Amino acid sequence: MVAETLFAVRRNARLYRRSLGAVVRAVLEYVADFWILIAAGIVTQSLGLVFLSVVMSRVPHLNGWSYPEMVLIYGLAGVSSGIVPVLSDGIWQLASFIHNGQLDYALTRPAPPLMQVMSAWVGFNGVGDLVASAAMLTWALTRVDVHWTPLNVLILLILMISGIALRLAMCVVANTVSFWLRMPMPMFAMTAWQVGELARYPLGIYGFGLRFLLGAAAPFAFAGFFPAAWLLDRGGYAWLGILTPVVAVLWWIFAVWLFRRGLRRYDSAGH
Amino acid sequence: MALLEAHDLTKTFRRPEKDPGLRGSFKHLFQRKYSTKTAVGGVDLSIEAGEAVAYVGPNGAGKSTTIKLLTGIVEPTSGEVRIGGLVPHRNRVANSRQIGVLFGQRTQLWWDLPVRESLALLRDMYDLSPDRFRAQLKRFDEVLGLDELLPVVARKLSLGQRMRADLACALLHDPRIVFLDEPTIGLDIAVKDRVREFLRQLKAEGTTIMLTTHDLGDIEDTCERIVIIDGGRVIYDGSLAQVKDRYARERRVHLQLGSELTVTELADRFPQATVTAGAEGRREFTIAFDKAELTAGAVLAGVAQIAEVLEVKIDEPAIEDVVRKVYAGELLLAEGSTP
């Protein structure tokens, strides 16, 4: 049983890699596009930095957080959201797949349909996101007041990976809603994504409603803010950061369950 | 137990209704009406291993929906399906290894990749060994001329080339049963012949085939059984030969002559047939007859005795005509209607 599961996981991982690789080869046919997307990713990520540096040049602390700490949160959240387009940009096409009945073939192949959808495209803008966010993160990590230990580093890595997994799961959930909404565009997921951007600032600045939304109902804060709070050992949030792996696993279970439910509603554009 | 068993298969769709125009859109903002459409209503079907079944009916009759129900793509509203003991929409992955699917209107090739890459991705999904994969490609090259398509990016393929590549995709893993939804739609004669030849070969190798088409020629040499569906219900299920003998007997011979004749001259010669003059008056004629009473050969030979024949075209009835006749109840389907 364990061996079988392991075999299935390895097989799917290989298929996933193969699909993404094939798409990368296809995208690289247009080299200009590749660079434009990466540049767009970098420019978009710089937006928040412009905002932060403009206002923080006039106010030294925001809700008790210094400029490097703000950049740390911003960069950490940027890394986890930047991976989403790289690893699962196909999920953004789910709405149009459903609308046009383009899931038909995926449902007749011996590979998980969710996996086939996720690996249907690669968004190179994510590479730009990652480059910009990683730069911010590095800059901030060298400036924040943290006593580094090997354990520290290991936990931070685990939290970052969990944060990435969580963002992926949340993106799957937000797009899976398309099975019920039946619009050709993933409007719900786009809205959710923008809401997620709010979690790139310290949660304490928001009122109860937004804090509850970003920290619990749609816990984007686990993909950036809570891990940062844990690292910096800030106030009442420190212990929440350590829960990130648990939250990620729960959201993946939810995502897979919801996607299965959604498939049962799929009507192949009703022909 | 048969390879494929479907019992009382039903699928209904719910669609929002909207009045036309700006007012309609505005009204629709506040008040939504829905209508329920039954695409497939209570279909019973049983296909034995090795059978080749033609599944025909007019547009919107529920053909494609049936195929999607049988392949597990959509879940039935009620009723059940089993293929080789598996319920397709519950055991998608296991089931997908025993079925092959082709939708003529839609490709499963990766749009921006060469055909070879698409096939290689499918090879990995179906866990084919490199040797097996090579052998399959060789086999497909022989009938479908696949080799010349392998390096071409899918979006640059012509319709006919695309269909050949898609057939290879659908059959790469040697499925026990293959569902082909309009595999010759929009193809020219040469490619059509190739596809038909391929179907014959599949059939000879023992693959179970279920085929939907609008073209009688597709099924003539391959399928011995025909299922006719209309309005989501099976209205005939029986032997193809019988249907053809009964409903597809009319032939039309179009002639262009080197010398002038009159309708009466020809009608006198073929009292069993109906003769009409064509656009070019006395040099163009159409002779319609029942193939049980007359043959095209006899018509040609007869005309040749009185005039020089320049051009000949022979029309057989399209499957739609047959379906229309069956549906209109022009001739009763007492025998063979229950399998």
Next chain:
Amino acid sequence: MKPYRTMARNSMQSTFAFRTAFLMAAVAACFQLVATVALWSALLSNGGSIGGFTLPEMKAYLLMGYVTGWLGNAIGEWVLANRIRDGQVALDLVKPIETQKMMFAQTLGGLPMELIMIVTVGAGFVLVAGPMPGPSNIPLLMLSLVFVMPIRFCIAFLTTQLVFWTQNFHGVSWARNAVGAVLSGSLVPLSLMPTWLQTTAAVLPFASLTSTPALIYLGKVSTPTAYLLIGVQAFWVVALWFLARVAFRAASRQVTVHGG
């Protein structure tokens, strides 16, 4: 004129058909508004001001950012981008209508729905977000708002034409939106920016989209300066319209048909 009117009508109709999409966009915009207000409240919690903006003023500024952000988004640039990409734009070129005017009509048709979104969410914002100053000069504000839609249209139409050279519109539109957010003043008031960014913004049309109406609303500029800024807006409308026209003619002369 008639085909353009039909176009506008169809466009209006489709905005109503896609009302869920609009609703979602409005929800997203609401969140963004609430969040930015929260950010600024935290920044200005001690009752001070940043760059001359007090918290109530900042709220009004954000409101104007929301209002101007809606105007002129119904251009349907994605449809045009796709038509350019697959070469179908060649078919438009043989029709007796101008693509630019057709798309402008389409953008106009989206205005009613956009106004609904502006009024409902805007009113809600004023009620919820608490005290903020009202517009200092309503006629001037209205005048400057009129120019927002055509300027956004021209910028979008111009940037969409880049698809004649690159296949990928995603990157182009993201980059444009990001640059626009900074240089229009919708991210932060331009006066807070470093000087070099302010200079850049001064010579580009983006500031006419948000900064100009917002400053006029708040009375941060004197009446003569307001007239000058509105004059600049008018200049951009004319200049960009003809630039877009010339560019489109030049670009469509070298239509390359992809796929086939």
